[in-house]
Every structure is written in structure tokens, then in C-alpha cells.
Amino acid sequence: MTEEHPNGERPADASGRDERTDGERSADVPGRDERTDGERSADAPVRDELFLSTESLAALVDGLLTAGTEVIAPVVVGACDSPAAMASAACLRPGVAAEQVDYAVLDGEHRLALGEAMPNLSLKSFFLPQNEALLCWRQRGGAIDLQAAPTEHAPRLVLGAKPCDAAALEVVDKVMNWGCADELWNGRRDATTIFALACPMEDDSCFCTAVGAAPDGTRGADALITPVEGGYLVSVTTEKGRAFLDAHSDRFVALEGLAGAEALRAQAEAFRAEAHARVAANLQIDAASVRQWIETHYDDPLLTALGVRCNGCGACSSVCPTCHCFDIVDEPDGVGSGTRRRCWDTCQTGKFTAHASGHNPREDQNVRFRQRINHKFAIYPLRFGEVLCTGCGRCTRVCHAGQDLVEILAAIDVDARRGDLDAAAEGDAA
């Protein structure tokens, strides 16, 4: 059943995603990046460089909206007007600006917030909606009709994704295509072209460089735009990005042969280098030894101590671009009809794992906290070869119990290094 391609319209290259692993423990599960044969390969990036002026960008957006293309971009929202801002508790925190930034589907009225604050919520909801219909059922006599949710969508553009948010999509691609393909996720991924915007760094909660991402990372993005004088320098990284540019070539100017191109390149380079240095100063860890520490310190008092501070509200999971766990619930809309929905869920609540019998494998909050750290920094690396985190720092910003992932990873790193030192000392003594 899981090996079927019910819609039969998947491109030939999708076959790699449906490979059943049948429980084998594999560190190199095929992700979408691998399947596309270099389409998104980091080794041989398509590095077309172009210039997009601020005016051209506005015209590009207007043109897309006029043509009816969906454009998702960071926009300014009132702190208490946006469900997203409220969900991230931004409006409850003292000292929070009255205006917040969130990703939204542009409607022509929005004020774009490119390069301003970090959106409260990640791009996750545009690919894995907070709740979405999986199917509708309707009873007709003794029979039941099922209507499946669509898995194909009209092309759309994300403009100004944070590189950590774009990278997160590619990280989650792996679990969504583990053994069998989640067509609902893939359908939205396939329909979306993503322009990431090089990030200057938000604040001291950022740590993308410590977990393999970067403020100018192109992972998960089809193009990266970097602010320069008068506009943006555009680096195209995938065929999809190139196709988008080809379709809108009148808005972009090739950098090659453009007067002042070198100066623009230098500005972009400087912007990226400074951002890199700023983020790197926040946190530097040895990811391999952190993972090893987590794998071998299951019952370590440090994890328990960190875990007991957690209130179990699950806000960290909501704002996280890589937390993808979900619930499936039926929502009857009367007698004999309704909608089966998939909703975000969090491993931080007791109900998440509670059996109908009342037994709960993760009864205590510190155990549930340990699960989150384990899943992100040990289990996901073991199963998929990379951490389930891109260092956006949202979990830290939103936590009202003061849990700080930068601090936590640093503490684990210190303990892991101490272990290394102890082992080395023992080696020397021997």
C-alpha cells in the first residue's frame, strides 16, 4: 500500500523516495536533495549571479500578484493582531515591539519586511499547515464516500525566507520521504520556489553555524538574495530557481558586465562574512561529540536538571521549523460527515504518548524534554545523517521557562569535552 503511487503523476525521479527501508537503520536515507541528481547539490551549485534592484523587486511582486501567483514573504504585523505572533506569545512578553514580523501570503496590502526582524513562526505552516484536511468522509446509507485532499498545488514563491527556515525544509524532507513519501508535504514543496534572504543575524539566540546551517546558507533555497546598495545580489542555486528567473528575466540584470559589479559583490561578501562571524560568536560546539554525549548519557543528571525546568507547554515545537510531529483527528461536521485532519503536535505534552490503557512511556516532563533533545541531536542524526535543528533560536526566544538551547548545547559540549579530556588523561596515564 505504501509503495503505491496512487496519483501516478510523480516524476520518474520520485522512485528513489519511495524505497522501503523496512526498518533497516540507515544513516543515509535518501532525501529529496539526493534524488534530484545534483539539482540541489551543494557540490556543484548553479551560481548565476544577478542584480535585482529594489524597484524591480517591487515590480516583480506586483507582477506575480497580478498574475494570481501566491507569494509568501515576511511582512509587518501588529503584535496582537497576528495569530502567529500570539501563538508565539510575542504579545504577552513585556518589552516586545508593537510591530512584529511574520511570513504571510501577500495580498497587496501587506508591508514587506525583508531583512527586518526574524518572523515569529517559521515557514513550516506553509508546508505542514497547523491543521490540514487529510480527507473528508460522507456516509450514504451503509456506504461511505471518501474524498482525498489534493496533493498538487499551483506554483508559488517564497520571497525572503530566512536561510535557517529554508534549510529546515530540506532537513524535514528526509523524514517525510522515509520509506514512503508524504505526498501532502511533497506536493507543497514541489510547487514552491524559495528565495532565501541572507540574514544579518537576529540576536544572541541564533546559532545556525553551530548546527551546519549558515546566515547565507543556500540549502533548501532555489536562490539566495543578499542586500546590497540599491537592491539585492541574487545567486541562483537550483534549476527551479533558474527556471523562475528565466520566466521573469526582465526584472533581473546579469552581474556579468554590469558597471560596479565588483563593488556589489564585495558588499554582499562583506555582509555575509560579518553575519557569519556574528553568529559563530554565539555558539561553537563539536556536533559529533555532542551527539555522542547525548547517545551515551541517557540518564545524565545534567539532562534531568535541564528537563525539570521545562513547563511542557510545547511552544518550542510550534515555533520550531523542524519539529514535524503531528496528530490525526476526526472532526465531524454533523452526523455522517466530517473531515480527518492532521494537526501539529508536540512531544512535550503527556498526552503525546499516553496509551488508551493509561500507561504512558513518557510520564515525566524531564523525560519528555530529554526526548526532544535526543530526537533533534542524536536520533535524527542516526537515522538521517544530520541534526533536526537549523539554529533559528525561536525555541529560546519563546520559552517562558527560560530554556535556552544555546546554553544547553554549550553545557553538553563542555561536558562532552571534559569527558574527552578525562579519556585523554586516562590514556596518558596508561
Add this chain to the structure above:
Amino acid sequence: MSIYQPQLATVVDLIDETVDTRTLRLELQDQTFRESFGFRAGQFGLYSVFGAGEATFCIASPPTRTDAIECTFKLVGKLTTALREVNIGDTIGFRGPYGNSFPLDDWQGKDIVFVAGGIGLAPVRCVIWNVLDRRDEFGNVTIVYGARSVADLVYKRELEQWAARDDVTMVTTVDPGGETPEWAGRVGFVPTVLGELAPSAENAVAVICGPPVMIKFSFPVLEKLGFADDAVFTTLEMRMKCGVGKCGRCNIGPVYVCKDGPVFTAAQLKTLPAEY
């Protein structure tokens, strides 16, 4: 259609096993799917009552009998309450089969000892019938089954069928205090009865499923009888939503019960954290 789209199945029979446990016999409605449908002993499915949701149960019937599939459930929660209200002729949803299976092909020529308690017989019953339908391929078959009381024994007609066979050693027991005046079987806890029966561990495997406390006390008995940890097989249940490794709730440490399980050896269990 997404991987979460269930197949429709008609309830063709229902059998009350105990006062709170019922078996549903299901016939898949889609002809193409029904004809291509196959599974292996130990795999599970997600059964849904539209309006109440989905829940995970093993496929309790053997893969050697695919005209219909059976699931046996105990009335404990919201979904099982809704399942309980389903009648013959009604339609429910089914997704599956998912998960790994018992490696029957590796057991050829070996003795098999089945140990089950309460409704834990449901997944074991699938393997028992599968083995009995391929009887020539295996050595001695021993079944030790117990429940809290006589009333709590499930698949009562089949217990009699197994006991009547001369190629099966069958011991049925009830916990002390659970017997009736007419009870002709054993009285005692499953681990104790298993120890007294003392089936040979030589060229043998054990399949065990039941309440956690029964499994906990049976493992040392099997060990004492000489069963190696990798010759003891069990099947785990965890809360699941997707069944296909995506919803993120059935993991025990790095192991996902829906994909790596639900069948594990005692040796594998010993490497896992006690989060199940």
C-alpha cells in the same frame, strides 16, 4: 491520494471474545486492493471509525487466510468505544499493513513456544495459525496461554481446537482466584506455568506477548530454560498516529516501533531505554 488515505472495509462478522473484547472480521471493499493485499505475521494496521478517529491494532488473523482480516480489540478508549458500536454490514477504514514481522522463514525446522496473556494472544494467534497452516515446516508447537479469569480468556473456540490437535501442546491457565468450579485447566500465573512446563530451548524459539508484568516475569523463566535473547520474540504496542515513521510518537530511543518493529527480540529490547 496521500499515504493517510484509508481503504474501506466492510464488517462481515463480529465475535464477542469476552465481556469487553470483540473480534471484527473485515472484508476490503476495493477489489483491486483486496486482490493485491498481502501481509506478514506480526504486521499491524490502522483501523478507523469515521468521526472517532484511527487506532493501531495488529492483524490478528494469519496471512495464510486472506479472504478477510480480523482485528481484536478491548474496550478501553474513544476509538474502541466507537468500534464497539459498529455492526455487521457497516463500513470502517483500514490502512496497512505496516511494520516488520515475525521471521517465520528463519524458524523452519525449529520448535516454537508461544507464551501469551490476556488480549496479548491476538498478535500471537496470527503467528499460531500461520505456523499451523504451514505445520510441516516446523518442529514441536507449544502454547502457554493465561488470563486473569476464565471469563477473560479470548478465542475460546480456538483454544479448544488447538488443545484437540495432537501436533500441539496446549496449556491454558488462569490466575489464582480466576477459576470457576468447572475449570479444567491450570491455575497459576503464566510465568510459573511456563517454568513448570519447561519446554526445551534446544533448536527452539519463543514468541511472547501479554501484559508488561507477565513479560517481565517470563523473560527470566525463558532465560533459565536456556532460550537465548535472540530466540525470544515479542511485539510492542505504542501510541501511533501515522504508522509510517512520520508522526514522531512511537520511538523508543532511536527505534521507531512502526518501522523497526513492532516485532523485536529480547536481545533488541535490552539495548533500548526503558521508555515503553
